[in-house]
Amino acid sequence: MTQRLDYLKESPSQTAGPYVHIGCTPNFTGIEIYGGDLGTSMKTGPVKGEEITIKGVVYDGTGTPLRDAMVEIWQPDAAGLFASANETRGQADPNFTGWGRSPGDMNTGEFTFETVKPGAVPFPDGRMQAPHITVWIVARGINLGLHTRIYFADEADANAADPILTRIEHQNRIPTLLAEKSADGSYRFDIHLQGPKETIFFDI
Amino acid sequence: MSPIKPTGGFIPRDRNWQPDALTPPYKTSIKRSPQAALLSFPTTLSEETSPVFGHNILGELDNDLILNYAKPGESAIGPRIIVHGRVLDENGRGVPNALVEFWQANAGGRYRHKKEAYQAALDPNFGGCGRTITAEDGSYEFRTIQPGPYPWPNGMNDWRPAHIHFSVFGHGFAQRLITQMYFEGDPHIKLCPIVGVLKSQEAVDALTALLDMNRTVPMDSRAYKFDMVLRGRRQTYFENRKEGL
Ligand SMILES: [Fe+2]
Numbered sequence: 303m304t305q306r307l308d309y310l311k312e313s314p315s316q317t318a319g320p321y322v323h324i325g326c327t328p329n330f331t332g333i334e335i336y337g338g339d340l341g342t343s344m345k346t347g348p349v350k351g352e353e354i355t356i357k358g359v360v361y362d363g364t365g366t367p368l369r370d371a372m373v374e375i376w377q378p379d380a381a382g383l384f385a386s387a388n389e390t391r392g393q394a395d396p397n398f399t400g401w402g403r404s405p406g407d408m409n410t411g412e413f414t415f416e417t418v419k420p421g422a423v424p425f426p427d428g429r430m431q432a433p434h435i436t437v438w439i440v441a442r443g444i445n446l447g448l449h450t451r452i453y454f455a456d457e458a459d460a461n462a463a464d465p466i467l468t469r470i471e472h473q474n475r476i477p478t479l480l481a482e483k484s485a486d487g488s489y490r491f492d493i494h495l496q497g498p499k500e501t502i503f504f505d506i
Numbered sequence: 507m508s509p510i511k512p513t514g515g516f517i518p519r520d521r522n523w524q525p526d527a528l529t530p531p532y533k534t535s536i537k538r539s540p541q542a543a544l545l546s547f548p549t550t551l552s553e554e555t556s557p558v559f560g561h562n563i564l565g566e567l568d569n570d571l572i573l574n575y576a577k578p579g580e581s582a583i584g585p586r587i588i589v590h591g592r593v594l595d596e597n598g599r600g601v602p603n604a605l606v607e608f609w610q611a612n613a614g615g616r617y618r619h620k621k622e623a624y625q626a627a628l629d630p631n632f633g634g635c636g637r638t639i640t641a642e643d644g645s646y647e648f649r650t651i652q653p654g655p656y657p658w659p660n661g662m663n664d665w666r667p668a669h670i671h672f673s674v675f676g677h678g679f680a681q682r683l684i685t686q687m688y689f690e691g692d693p694h695i696k697l698c699p700i701v702g703v704l705k706s707q708e709a710v711d712a713l714t715a716l717l718d719m720n721r722t723v724p725m726d727s728r729a730y731k732f733d734m735v736l737r738g739r740r741q742t743y744f745e746n747r748k749e750g751l
Binding site: 308309310311312313314315316317318319320321322323324325326328331332333335336337340362363364366368370374376377378384385386387388389399400401423424425426431434436438440441442443444445446447448449451466470472475495496500501502503504505506 | 515518519520521523524525526527529532534535536537538539540541542544545546547548549550551552553554555556557558559563565568574575594595596597598603605607608609617618619620621622633634635637671673677678679680682683684685686700701703704708709712713734735736737738
């Protein structure tokens, strides 16, 4: 018998199930507790940078909106700094949490995030990445939470130089990662779990 | 020399260990599973950072589901249990300040949710959610009632084993995890299509909590121990060293 590498295995994931909102956004389901749901607001005061709204819907492979999903986003502030204990490059905007959590609209499933346009952050090799927001999706029927990213269609130059976007084999799928400005001024970012418009999901 | 602190990127997720997206016996996965290959990349700052949750967000009863929805002087009905354990990373280190959220059905297997269709009665004193933040050594505990098994629409007669759902926030968004805890000895475990998405008995065991008589409070509550493991970081003494130094 050889020696053993004493690493632990990550806990296996299980679906968030149909009632993830009870656990993560209980007030949304009518259980009044904690003084409010975490992640409802990403701003705790006046924030620096361009304030934006991002809206979208998570669709299944039949084109039906999910109404039992939970979507979380995580991003840096307008200067590219994270409100994280692991941020060593500077002090992030104290009025911006960088983290949002949405149970989606009760009837339409549409999620909405009131946030700021993120600044750019470097790739591990030092090159700058295009401005982006990290997204995590869980729901009934999803066995392991799905990671993706929101990039911005109006950041064409930065996107064209992005270390990840430029290495995607199927360049025709990149629009699935781009938030587009809508007529009402908000950004649209729909997520397709499956089908011809399937979003690019990340193993990251 | 001080021990090397893991500061590198996160160890890749073991996709041979974690469940696949498409698991047909769990029917809902069929139309909710991506079919294209995932895009694999080393973690970047966006995944290596995470929001900070302070212990100050917690109310006194947040980790007590027996009381946190109960009317004054009353308590939730069912077998009283303590669930405790540690949140660790793959390197075996405790993860301090991890936000742990949990939710569950009541003792009869009924959720407090408007879409819930099971005829079992609601308990007016049971909400079904709680939360806590791990201590410096990664430990956590909460008090609740043991949830009941419940039927669910999948096969004609599928029942979930008794379980508690967990959501865990570590120190990097890459560690984000949702899972479920099962109870030792539950005969529904081996019948359940959701448990069935797990790829090995070892994986099922990793989610099955043991009765812990040492933490059981005599004449009050039994205890179950449930540890959870989040992705770890690479140990990178060399990684950050510039060439030539
Ligand atoms: Fe459940």
